[in-house]
Amino acid sequence: MRVDTPLGHERQIAGLWAAASEGRLAHALLFAGPAGIGKFLAAETLTAGLLCERGPGRPCRQCGACKRVAADSHPDVHIIDPLKEELETIPIKRIAPREGSEGQTLEEFLGLRAMEGGWRIVLVRESERLNEEAQNALLKTLEEPGADALLVLECSRTERLLPTILSRTVQVHLEPLAHEQVVASLVAQGVEPERVHEAARIADGAIGLAQRVLDEDWLERRAVLADCLRGRVSAWEALQALDGLAGDFPGRTAAAKARNEARATLDLGVALLRDAARLEAGLPEAAVPHAAVLGDLPRSISSRERLERVLVARQDVDLNLAPDAALERMLLALAPESADRNKKP
Ligand SMILES: [Zn+2]
Known part of the structure; x- marks a missing residue:
């Protein structure tokens, strides 16, 4: 388990540790907020600080409990992580x-006594992936979680x-960070200033x-997609340029990596067309995340029909259809219609 107080959420986590010290921590928490802001890391850090032998409080990282938490071998922690396990949905059989x-x-897990005498903690990452049956089964646990049991659900789509x-x-x-905080954190990690x-800006x-x-x-x-949208490169040339990019995508198999790569690229295509529509509608560039590559586009490039074709291709990737074919269809949808050079040579 990673233990590293996530940027921007220190105050909330410290408040939860204080509540635990005073015996008033709730038994079921929902860490809600936009995707990608460090909610799960916050839940992991909360857990480590509750189990630390010197806690509740900032984990010391020295004691036996902290070491077991860091090594994923603490017997009182149970994690359901659909991202790591590559589960589209979390089925009832896990609950x-x-x-x-x-x-x-x-x-x-929650029916057992704590092995180390403290909290028994369950973390569910992206709990919006629990299917309805699994959510219903979870309700039973939420009614009677048991003494010293803590259930933390992380979720960016609470409407699900x-x-x-x-x-x-x-x-x-949990709130997103300010632009300056994200910049400072990336600079501190040694990312190239340009x-x-x-x-x-894209991360918002x-x-x-x-x-x-x-x-x-x-x-x-994004640069390749924007060039394709302008007709500077053909769909075929864009496909080759995308093939030539590396990128480190999640997935245990080559097929899973390829699917995640196609998903990310198609999502970018959707985002570019939506942003082009925002610019056409007169929104200021500062309010449009991808404005940097969309300036001076010909009018009505963001036609509804184009967007629909890209969205269908995006859906096909989720349905496990060939990711390469979906990418090719998106590029053909992005490229200006008149270009016959979109045909494969
Ligand atoms: Zn410790």
Whole structure:
């Protein structure tokens, strides 16, 4: 588990540690706020500070409990992380014992006594991925979590959670960072100055997203898409240019990496067309994240039909259809219609 007080959320976490010291910490918390701002890291840090032998408070990183937490071997922590496990949805068999359950379920874990005598903590990352059946099973646990049990749900799309889940958890709302904080953090990590500002601008306060922008070569991808949109390169040339980019994408297999790469590139295409529409509608450049590559575009480049074709291609990637074909269809949709040089040579 990573333990590193996330930038910008120190006050909320310290408040929760103080509540735990005074015996008034709620048993179910919902860490809500935009994606990529460090909510899960905040939940991990809260956990470490609750289990630390000198806690609750900032984890000392020296004691046995801190070392076990850092090594993912603490017996009183149970994490459901659909990103690490590559689960599109979190099924009920992870929450309550059902046919096909493997290993301990959340319910079984919370039914046990704490091995080290302190808190028993469950973290659920991207809890919006719990399907409805799983959410219903979770409700039972939320009604009677047991003494010293703590359930922390991390979520950026709370509208996907059942109202009964929302009403039974205490919401801890975490805010995005200021642009300057994201810039300062990237500079401190040694990112080249010419990439820092644009990455921070696209991330809009989400430091995790800024990291993805850099790791996955979004600035380079975006430049290729913008060139295709202007007709400076053909769809075919754009596809080759995208193939030539590296980028470090999540996924355990080459196919999973390729799918995540196509998703990111298609999402960028959607974002560019939406931003082009914003500029056409007269929004100031400061309010348009991708304005830097969209200046001087011909009018009506953001036609609705273009956007719809890109959105369909984007959906195909989620449906596990060939990611390369989806990318090619997006590039053909972006490229100006008159260009016959879009055909494959
Ligand atoms: Zn410690």
